[in-house]
Amino acid sequence: MKNDILLKAAAGAKVDRPAVWLMRQAGRVLPGYRKLRESVKDFTQLVKTPELACEATLEPVHTLGVDAAIIFSDILVVPEAMGLPYRMIENKGPWFENTIDSAKDIDNLKDGTGADWDYVLKAIRLVKKELNDQVPLIGFAGSPFTIFAYITEGTGSKTFSVAKRMLFSEPAMAHRLLQKITRTTIEYLKNQVREGADIIQIFDSWGGVLGYDTYNEFSLQYIAAICDELNKLVPVIVFPKGAFFAGAELNKLNCRAVSLDWTVNPEEARRVLKGKTLQGNLDPCMLYAGKKAITDAVNRMCDRFGKQSYIANLGHGLYPDTPADNVKYFVDAVKEYSR
Ligand code: CP3
Secondary structure (H helix, E strand, O other), X not given: OOOOHHHHHHHOOOOOOOEEOOOOOOOOOOHHHHHHHHOOOOHHHHHXXXXXXXXXXXXXXXXXXXXXXXXXXXXXXXXXXXXXXXEEEOOOEEEEOOOOOOHHHHHHOOOOOHHHHHHHHHHHHHHHHHHOOOOOEEEEEEOHHHHHHHHHHOEOOOOOHHHHHHHHHOHHHHHHHHHHHHHHHHHHHHHHHHOOXXXXXXXXXXXXXXXXXXXXXXXXXXXXXXHHHHOOOOOEEEEEOOOHHHHHHHOOOOOOEEEOOOOOOHHHHXXXXXXXXXXXXXXXXXXXXXXXXXXXXXXHHHHHHOOOOEEEEEOOOOOOOOOHHHHHHHHHHHHHOOO
């Protein structure tokens, strides 16, 4: 690997500067992606056409100079593989025609297999060939609870009260569904690693809507099961958005790195997550500010985390209206950080 600083940082090996990439760097703000997106009927066509997914994956490596590529895809590949197709509605987000609300619905879900996500595996093969070991490739999946939330609600939600209703009123049923999602997710991630993903990130985007005990029971337990299977193959990064309240339990996960949202205090995170590499955690809205403000914020963030065992990133994905130049300032500021 020509640039393996991300893998070194994940392993806790000594580096000269922090590693850097951005959640949602593929797609969203770059001009090449915008053009690709206009050339197809919808988002899923991009995801399901390996040549186009490959192009979207590589663009940020070439134009931003980040230390890793992340495969252009979506966390919703998993529920689709289990028999629940989705549509991505313009300016609104995901939408499932069929949702899960009974034991029978759960029985009807199948275990996803390689054939169901063949288009992702093909895209990974193309990307690995094109990357030619310039930088590592990040594979990913949603956490079981985050997928559970989408397929019970059928779409995004402010409260996730439909999803939480099942947790509280039918806990055994909820666990059965979470187990089924976990099984397919492990198979999916193992397939990504087999095709060349060098490191894996698990996005727990919605676990933070749960309380402390509920989080441990319905989200963390299943993330732990994935980590136990995957972290022996490649390093695993867990992104528990809004759930740093479970810090002591997160520290026990069999993962190499924890990605933090912007609400987390770096010094506190270092105290609680001993031995983990930390990733994050600039507020994505900071990228609306000017060049000097971004550079100052990056320097302060790197000072506080320290450059060892650290991967500079945002505290959540890039917002679509972020100026592309500012994204580049962010990456450059990290690469120039030398304290
Ligand atoms: O990080 C990357 O650049 C890789 C690609 C990637 C996408 N989605 C592409 C995408 C990744 C890692 C994801 C993960 C994802 N998808 C998450 C977890 C991360 C997070 O943001 O919390 C979630 C919750 C989803 C589900 C999803 N996909 C939503 C809610 C939406 C609509 C709103 C939005 O975020 O844009 C999507 C669509 C989506 N996924 C787009 C992209 C580039 C935008 C679609 C478009 O271009 O029309």
